[in-house]
Amino acid sequence: MSASINLFDGEELMKRTSPSPIRKKKTHGIVRIFLVLSFVLSLFGVVSLVSAKQPKSSASKHKTSPRKKTKLSHRRLKRFSSNKEFRAYILRLKSLYKSRRRRYRSRRRKRSIGGLLGAPTKSLSAPPTPSSASSKTSGGTRNDKITNNQIQGVDEGDIVKVIGRYLVILRRGRLFSVRIEDGKKTTLLPVGRADAQAPNLKRGGWYDEMLVYKRRIVVIGYNYNHSSTEINLFRLGKRGKLHFQTSHFLRSNDYYSSRNYASRLIGSKLVFYMPFRLRYQYHSSYKLPMPSVARFGVRKNGLRWKKILFPTRIYRPVQFTLNPTLHTVVQCNLARRNLRCSARAVIGSSSRTFFVSRDSVYIWAGADYIPWWAPSYMRKRKRDAFLYRMSLHSSRVSAVRVHGQPIDQFSFHDSGDGHLNFLLSSRSGGDWMWSAERAKGKLAFLRFPKRYFSSRAGIIGKKRYTPIPGPKYGSIHNRFIGRQLYWGGGQGWYARRHGHQNKAWLLDIKKPKTVNTLQLKHSVERIEAMGRNAVLIGHAGRSLHFTSFASGVNPTPQGHYEIKNASQGETRSHGFFFLPGKHNKGLLGLPVRRRAGGSRQLRHGSAGVVFLRVDADLHFHSLGSLQAKNKRVNDACRFSCVDWYGNARPIFMRGRIFALLGYELVEGTLMKKAIKEKTRTTYFLNAPAQIARD
Secondary structure, X not given: OOOOOOHHHHHHHHHHHOOOOOHHHHHHHHHHHHHHHHHHHHHHHHHHHHHHHOOOOHHHHOOOOOOOOOOOOOOOOOEOOOHHHHHHHHHHHHHHHHHHXXXXXXXXXXXXXXXXXXXXXXXXXXXXXXXXXXXXXOXXXXXXXXXXOOOOOOEEOEOEEEEOOEEEEEEOOEEEEEXXXXXXXEEEEEEEEEEOOOOOOOOOOEEEEEEEEOOEEEEEEEEOOOOEEEEEEEXXXXXXXXXXXXXXXXXXXXXXXXXXXXXXXXXXXXXEEEEEEOOOOOOOOOXXXXXXXXXXXXXXXXXXXXXXXXXXXXXXXXXXXXXOEEEEEEEEEOOOOOOOEEEEEEEEOOOEEEEEOOOEEEEEEOOOOOOOOOOHHHHOOOOOEEEEEEEOOOOOXXXXXXXXXEOXXXXXXXXXXXXXXXXXXEEOOEOOEOHHHHOEEEEEEEEEEHHHOEOOOOEOOHHHEEEEOOOOOOEEEEEEEOOEEEEEEEOOXXXXXXXXXXXXXXXXXXXXXXEEEEEOOOOOOEEEEEOOEEEEEEEEOOEXXXXXXXXXXXXXXXXXXXXEOOEEOOOOHHHOEEXXXXXXXXXXXXXXXXXXXXXXXXXXXXXXXXXXXXXXXXXXXXXXXXXXXXXXXXXXXOOOOOOOOOOEEEEEEOOEEEEEEOOEEEEEEEOOOOEEEEEEEEHHHHOOEOOEEO
16 A cells, blocks of 8 residues: 555544444544644644744844834924824824724613713913004005003004004905195095905905014905914005005914904014914824915916925924824014915914914913823823923924913013013913913912023923912903003903902012002003003992002002993903103003993994003093094995904004094094094095905
């Protein structure tokens, strides 16, 4: 028989040659089967041994180790080195989000048998003297500063500006120009009107702010149809006509804040802030929307987007967050004919407060909440806030690790001695939308040197924080004036829901442990600078009160004035203006209306602008007011039909006094003890409509 016979053939041969079956022979058969099985198994062992001695293939030689997980936060502030590194960061976030969906579905199934889903809870964690001097540009156009800016030399976007002999006004989606001088004669003549958006743009947006440089006008708004910040450029002609130039869209989230302003102008440098949330949950890493720019009118069918922010201009996160937001700062040079802008960004939490000084932009990103779906080791991580500093003169970005969060931009102060000063709240969501109106919790004062900023984001020690008292309820209002910090509580944007608090506080920034209590007759809804001194404004009952305090840590009120049956007509800082004189003297103006909540300013103009004279002892003397006629104007508004930035302003310029009241512009003459109306115009009805384009 051949040696190649298999097990069954051998067994069959054995059966054929064997005699009659007996028990002994059967036993030998079982043994034989066992031996054959052992032989087969030994063959398999030899084969495996031979294969083990064979050299490994090239693929097995170069087998890679398991891939390391991309970090969600880093110890050092550094830009992404490539698109690949940024994409890896997004993929890491996306993988966590997918696990969230799986956990959500499993918990949802458990809920049907009594399980409960845990809902995510959010863990909250420069002297402001207005510039009154006029300035001349190299082009010879005189653009007086009529805005109540927080920092001298840093102009803020507003609804009214000056270009030479003209006032330019932005209201309800339109631009207006009013001539105030005709040679050596004074006048009040509307000469131009144009839509604030680009011609042929069918879907407009919210047009909130305006800045001017020489004869160029920059209108900044937000367009929800394109999910973009809209920048429209106009030029004021020699005769006051408004000529549209270009329109650009920059992808971003809405920048709106009930207190802060999105744009600043420092010389010819336009600076504005854009938040942009990375919505990695809904897009692939390749198609993730990023800040981009598009010029309207270049392409007939839609907008042609070009990236303005590349990953190599984005700084890797040093703050741990699962809700990343690109805090983007855009700079444009208005001195150039064609608008060219550059952008850079840091990744941080969605809660933020930002401040612009003459040389830097500061972004405070609050401590982020950790969602319930995050792994347990992530939920146990320490959640800190971070303060970023972006230089306006170089590409340098640095940071420090902090606690708490400022209430609004007035909670920042660059004291000019190499230190930064802050008023912080333990439960503040920043100044986005109406978050500043809802800040609560414990308060603290923080002061530290600028040299602490670095790429390693060092921790500010606890000794730098000084606990301070605060109001029990209502909105918190604060202001740095020189070396002093004033703060108090009242009702700002919302209607009054509580009784007034007749108390405020004062401290010296170099001696923060000594806090002085200011006894008032009213709550605090506004704190403004009168040169080196301060005025606190608020209500008590049905009356509006003004109380003045001298410079220095002096808790004694100097002057007091009451207006019965009145409230503020504007809640924003630009609604107030103080014209300083000699020896503490000056003139202030503030829009007022009948008693109502601050939200009334959205659709209704103020009843008038009240003017008060301030003497050397800081006492107030009434000069009367310039009143609106309250005639409704059918303006056929199409876009931006809510006055989010208000509609009333006191204006002091070139020895003249104006009151902007909705669609009315009133000029007054200052007498010895009163102000009287000189002339008025309704600029919407009298301004010629135009559609002009360069």
